Amino acid sequence: MNEPINKIAVLTSGGDAPGMNAAIRAVVRACSYYSVECVGVYRGYQGLIEGDFETISARNVSNIINKGGTILKSARSLEFKTKEGRAKAYKNLKTQGIGALVLIGGDGTFTGGLKFIKEYNFPLVGIPGTIDNDIYGTDNTIGYDTALNTVVEVIDKIRDTASSHNRLFFIEVMGRDAGFIALNAGIGAGAEEILIPEKNIGLEKFVDSLNKGRDNGKTSSIVVVSEGDKIGKNVFELADYISENFSEYDVRVSVLGHMQRGGSPSCFDRVLASRLGVAAVEALLDKSTGVMIGITENKISKVELDKAIKMNNDINIELLKVAEITSV
Numbered sequence: 572m573n574e575p576i577n578k579i580a581v582l583t584s585g586g587d588a589p590g591m592n593a594a595i596r597a598v599v600r601a602c603s604y605y606s607v608e609c610v611g612v613y614r615g616y617q618g619l620i621e622g623d624f625e626t627i628s629a630r631n632v633s634n635i636i637n638k639g640g641t642i643l644k645s646a647r648s649l650e651f652k653t654k655e656g657r658a659k660a661y662k663n664l665k666t667q668g669i670g671a672l673v674l675i676g677g678d679g680t681f682t683g684g685l686k687f688i689k690e691y692n693f694p695l696v697g698i699p700g701t702i703d704n705d706i707y708g709t710d711n712t713i714g715y716d717t718a719l720n721t722v723v724e725v726i727d728k729i730r731d732t733a734s735s736h737n738r739l740f741f742i743e744v745m746g747r748d749a750g751f752i753a754l755n756a757g758i759g760a761g762a763e764e765i766l767i768p769e770k771n772i773g774l775e776k777f778v779d780s781l782n783k784g785r786d787n788g789k790t791s792s793i794v795v796v797s798e799g800d801k802i803g804k805n806v807f808e809l810a811d812y813i814s815e816n817f818s819e820y821d822v823r824v825s826v827l828g829h830m831q832r833g834g835s836p837s838c839f840d841r842v843l844a845s846r847l848g849v850a851a852v853e854a855l856l857d858k859s860t861g862v863m864i865g866i867t868e869n870k871i872s873k874v875e876l877d878k879a880i881k882m883n884n885d886i887n888i889e890l891l892k893v894a895e896i897t898s899v
């Protein structure tokens with residue numbers, strides 16, 4: 572830990588998120604600014620195990636701030652979950668003279684990083700990159716804002732056809748176990764109902780609320796369902812139940828899927844990623860390790876990786892009330 576850091580490696584792991592390229596660019600350029608060599612690792616932890624490394628210079632990351640996905644590619648490596656896999660990764664890092672790592676990803680990425688520190692005491696810091704916004708220790712994760720805007724744009728389009736045909740649309744959005752996308756995009760797109768895993772309102776209340784809307788003169792409705800929602804087994808089962816029991820509704824389902832992860836990052840995500848990338852390199856040069864760099868109340872913050880993994884980023888349940896009132 573006391574050796575000077577002359578080479579920093581950066582990787583992206585887990586689900587890609589818009590803004591990851593902006594974060595890579597910031598890491599590379601911060602390295603250049605502080606006269607440290609930067610090495611890109613392809614395909615996340617798998618590339619670490621296979622030694623899939625490439626030196627990246629400041630000019631190599633020109634014109635990527637606006638690009639979705641990740642130029643370093645991403646993967647969910649099963650091999651890194653094994654002791655043998657991690658041993659290979661460590662050997663490769665040492666052979667290349669790499670002194671520290673920047674990990675861009677979510678919970679799974681940080682869990683791998685933490686194991687690596689415990690076994691090898693290898694200096695590393697994390698940057699939260701996932702569209703789910705489900706990471707403790709930062710107000711926003713990279714990609715979340717862009718995903719929200721993508722979802723709102725698509726729901727706006729679905730609303731056009733829903734209202735033209737007087738239909739009830741169930742729209743499933745991503746978020747694995749977290750309802751951030753559903754809740755905020757739902758409010759932003761003026762959804763009639765929002766179903767999230769953090770608060771199971773139950774089938775009865777959901778149906779009551781739907782019928783109330785109809786009785787209040789609504790001829791079409793949008794129900795945003797988070798993929799982790801627990802009311803039905805899944806969005807299709809829920810839609811079938813309504814269709815079979817309430818013939819007055821002409822029901823359709825739209826699963827937005829991976830389109831939510833793509834596209835050019837919003838300005839918000841670009842700025843967030845740039846700030847986090849620079850702060851990650853500065854933290855490593857300052858001898859920080861085992862932490863995730865976040866932004867809390869507009870200030871760079873650090874949280875132990877352990878805490879970032881174990882604790883939940885609490886969703887603001889009160890927003891459901893805003894959704895209820897504004898969809899009356």
Ligand code: F6P
Pocket residue numbers: 586677701702703745746747798832
């Ligand atoms: O973690 C981000 C995420 O997009 C989740 O919202 C979603 O459940 C999952 O990844 C999908 O993963 P995959 O790309 O492996 O299907």
